Amino acid sequence: MTGWYVQSSAIVQIMPSFAPMQFTTAFTFLLIAVGILCYPKYPKLGQLSALLILTSSALSFYGYLIEKPIWFDDFFVKPFTVTETAYPGRMAVNTAFAFSLAGASLLFSFLKLNKFSSLGGYLGLLVFGLGLTALIAYFLDLEYIYKWGKLTGMALHTCSCFILLGLALIFLNLRVLSQKALSNRRDLYLFGFTLTMQIIFMLVDVVIPNGIAVGVIQIVGIGMMTLTGRKEFLLVSLIAALTNIYLGYVYSETIVSSWIVYADRALSVLVAIIVYFLCLIILKKEDAVRQQNKNLDKKVSERTKELSAKNQDLEQFAFILTHDLMEPLRTISSYSELVKDTNRDNLDELGKRSVDYMNFSAKRMEVLIRGMLEYSRLGKTLQLEFTQIDKLVRKILVEMNPEIQKKEARVNLIKLPFIECYSKELEHIFRNLLSNALKFQQPNLPPEIEIGYENRPTHHLFYVKDNGIGIPTNFQNRIFKLFQRLHSEQEYEGIGIGLAQCLKITELHQGSIWVESDGINGSTFYFTLSKMLKTHVDYDQENPTN
Numbered sequence: 001m002t003g004w005y006v007q008s009s010a011i012v013q014i015m016p017s018f019a020p021m022q023f024t025t026a027f028t029f030l031l032i033a034v035g036i037l038c039y040p041k042y043p044k045l046g047q048l049s050a051l052l053i054l055t056s057s058a059l060s061f062y063g064y065l066i067e068k069p070i071w072f073d074d075f076f077v078k079p080f081t082v083t084e085t086a087y088p089g090r091m092a093v094n095t096a097f098a099f100s101l102a103g104a105s106l107l108f109s110f111l112k113l114n115k116f117s118s119l120g121g122y123l124g125l126l127v128f129g130l131g132l133t134a135l136i137a138y139f140l141d142l143e144y145i146y147k148w149g150k151l152t153g154m155a156l157h158t159c160s161c162f163i164l165l166g167l168a169l170i171f172l173n174l175r176v177l178s179q180k181a182l183s184n185r186r187d188l189y190l191f192g193f194t195l196t197m198q199i200i201f202m203l204v205d206v207v208i209p210n211g212i213a214v215g216v217i218q219i220v221g222i223g224m225m226t227l228t229g230r231k232e233f234l235l236v237s238l239i240a241a242l243t244n245i246y247l248g249y250v251y252s253e254t255i256v257s258s259w260i261v262y263a264d265r266a267l268s269v270l271v272a273i274i275v276y277f278l279c280l281i282i283l284k285k286e287d288a289v290r291q292q293n294k295n296l297d298k299k300v301s302e303r304t305k306e307l308s309a310k311n312q313d314l315e316q317f318a319f320i321l322t323h324d325l326m327e328p329l330r331t332i333s334s335y336s337e338l339v340k341d342t343n344r345d346n347l348d349e350l351g352k353r354s355v356d357y358m359n360f361s362a363k364r365m366e367v368l369i370r371g372m373l374e375y376s377r378l379g380k381t382l383q384l385e386f387t388q389i390d391k392l393v394r395k396i397l398v399e400m401n402p403e404i405q406k407k408e409a410r411v412n413l414i415k416l417p418f419i420e421c422y423s424k425e426l427e428h429i430f431r432n433l434l435s436n437a438l439k440f441q442q443p444n445l446p447p448e449i450e451i452g453y454e455n456r457p458t459h460h461l462f463y464v465k466d467n468g469i470g471i472p473t474n475f476q477n478r479i480f481k482l483f484q485r486l487h488s489e490q491e492y493e494g495i496g497i498g499l500a501q502c503l504k505i506t507e508l509h510q511g512s513i514w515v516e517s518d519g520i521n522g523s524t525f526y527f528t529l530s531k532m533l534k535t536h537v538d539y540d541q542e543n544p545t546n
């Protein structure tokens with residue numbers, strides 16, 4: 001873009017005989033770079049840039065369709081003559097085509113549509129292919145391949161950029177895909193890249209015949225192909241290597257003394273075949289190990305299924321029990337309320353006390369059962385979301401503001417991150433820990449609370465620290481169990497379910513929770529969340545051991 005503003009044909013065009021990179025092309029590249037960098041934090045902006053890219057290529061297509069200059073051609077900058085092009089300022093047809101693929105790829109990756117999420121990667125692969133084809137055409141001087149339209153060709157740096165852009169779009173898509181789709185695709189991409197590299201070297205060998213066996217590089221290709229773990233890919237690679245060695249021989253023969261070429265190529269064939277068989281042996285051994293692992297995996301997955309079915313049964317039982325208990329309890333509660341409201345004064349002392357106790361116990365039981373119900377429902381509808389933790393905590397603080405004001409508490413938030421988590425459930429943890437930190441304050445000491453974060457290699461670590469009454473060391477494990485409390489209802493109200501919920505939620509995040517306290521001066525609750533949570537809910541069922 002700078003090249004256009006300062007009118008430097010060296011920047012815009014590189015070589016006088018090459019096609020220039022049009023301003024609109026450069027601008028669209030800038031848009032797509034912004035789009036890619038927006039992942040995953042700013043999905044709206046990313047989608048907007050994908051739409052602008054599609055618009056930019058559509059406008060160029062439209063221009064070619066009506067075969068006239070359009071306003072978009074010189075919208076940003078007046079074109080200066082570098083090399084004559086059919087429509088000054090307009091990107092080439094193949095460039096517009098590659099951009100429409102790239103824009104669509106970006107959009108698909110951002111939309112994360114389960115079924116179509118791989119499409120973004122395939123489109124990225126096509127962009128890579130288009131760039132590579134044009135680049136090879138420059139090498140081979142096949143103008144009709146990189147110039148689709150009359151006088152408008154893809155510039156040399158444009159096709160190089162498309163190669164990089166294609167790779168970027170593929171890698172972006174790999175971040176979007178689920179683990180399972182990813183492992184399948186990785187082999188295919190590796191195959192694609194290795195074969196492409198082999199073909200490029202074959203072309204170089206044919207175009208610049210120098211008698212030196214590029215076959216050696218082909219052997220590296222065979223080695224790389226072993227990483228895909230597939231025999232058929234290995235064979236394709238061997239065929240590509242042998243073809244290269246043969247073609248190189250044919251093209252080089254006239255230039256270098258023939259016995260050198262002959263010996264060189266013969267040696268390459270020999271080494272290629274030896275390496276092929278060695279790789280084949282490695283693959284067979286890997287296959288055997290993989291088979292063993294598969295059997296093991298199968299067993300583990302069967303056991304996991306059995307266990308999770310039993311677990312579900314238990315949860316279902318708890319759910320039905322608590323749900324069905326609620327109804328008779330509500331009846332007891334309302335009748336005791338009725339007796340209390342209408343007949344209390346007619347009862348003797350014992351009667352009055354009995355009604356009061358009955359009423360109080362029914363209410364408490366209702367609260368307990370509601371807590372149980374909430375506990376058994378946890379994790380039933382999990383949804384992974386990218387979450388700004390700072391924002392999430394601030395929202396809770398706003399809701400708790402009356403309590404915070406009343407207690408003259410101070411809450412400090414330190415470097416809270418942006419992470420992928422089960423947002424709704426995580427909010428529960430923060431709400432529980434914060435309300436406990438406010439509740440268990442030292443007499444006459446306003447609560448001071450600190451919420452912070454540490455980035456660990458495999459986990460996110462959060463902590464909530466207070467200056468409250470502390471928790472004695474021998475009770476520090478007990479408090480995470482259901483209904484375990486260290487104080488009576490009269491001292492501090494509550495039912496002892498909050499921390500059990502926190503424990504369950506951290507387990508859903510494949511993490512843990514614990515507390516540190518000297519039992520006198522405040523406590524610090526720590527909890528961790530795994531960074532490798534599955535993106536798609538069906539992942540466990542499809543691939544239980546990956």
Ligand code: ADP
Nearest residue numbers: 436437440470479485486494495496497498499
């Ligand atoms: P609840 O708050 O309803 O009692 P929880 O499960 O949240 O239930 O907590 C269980 C127990 O752990 C509490 O009763 C209290 O004794 C102890 N506890 C929890 N948080 C704190 C804290 N920040 N400071 C001191 N004690 C705490």
